[in-house]
Amino acid sequence: MPERTDAQRTPPRGKGAAMRQYAGNRVGLAIVGATLLGLGMYAWLRGHGRFFDLPATAKVLPAQARRALADEPWPLWVLALSFLLLSLVSLRWLLLSLGWGRRGARNGTGTAMLFVGLKGVEGLGRSAVRVTENGLRVTLTCPSTADVGAVVSKLDHDIVGRIRREVRDDEASTVVRLHVRR
DSSP states (O other): OOOOOHHHHSOOOOHHHHHHHHHHHHHHHHHHHHHHHHHHHHHHHHHTTOSTTSOTTOOSSOHHHHHHHHHOOHHHHHHHHHHHHHHHHHHHHHHHHTTTTOOSEEOHHHHHHHHHHTTTSTTOOOEEEEEOSSEEEEEEEEOTTSOHHHHHHHIIIIIHHHHHHHHSOTTOEEEEEEEEOO
16 A cells, blocks of 8 residues: 555545634734733732722832832843833734734635646645736645656646636636745
C-alpha cells in the first residue's frame, strides 16, 4: 500500500474549525481588554480618591517607586509609548483576524481542484483560491523538497485553467502566489 501524503493524513477542516480559531482570538483579546480596562478603572478611581473604603491619601505605588518616578519621569513616557504601540499592533492583528483587508472571498471548489491537480506533490501546505473583482488569486505553500518546476508547470499548463473555467470564466486574470517553505 503506498504511503499517504500529509494532505491525506490530516482530516479535512470544515468551516467550524476556522471560525473557532478566530473566535478564540477574539475571546483572548476580550479577556485581555477587560483586564486592562479593570486595571485602568482601578487606577483612575484610586487617583481621584473614589475607591470604596480607601482614603484619598492612600498611595498605589510604594514610596521608593514614587520618589524615583517623581525625580525621573521619562520611564513613564517610554512605558506609555510602548503600550500605545502594543495597542496599535493588537488592533491591526484583530482587524486582520476578522478578515478586513483581504481581497475577495474563498472558493472551496477552486481549492479542492487545486489539491486534486497537485495530488502527486508531497507535503502541500496551505492553499487557497479567492475570487476577487479583478480575477482569481491562488495561494499555495509547498515544502523545499518538492519539485518546484513541476508544480509551476502543472499550475501553468493545466490546473489554473481548469480552476478559472470552473470558478469564473476563461478570460479572468489570475495571480498565483507560490511560497516554498525552508
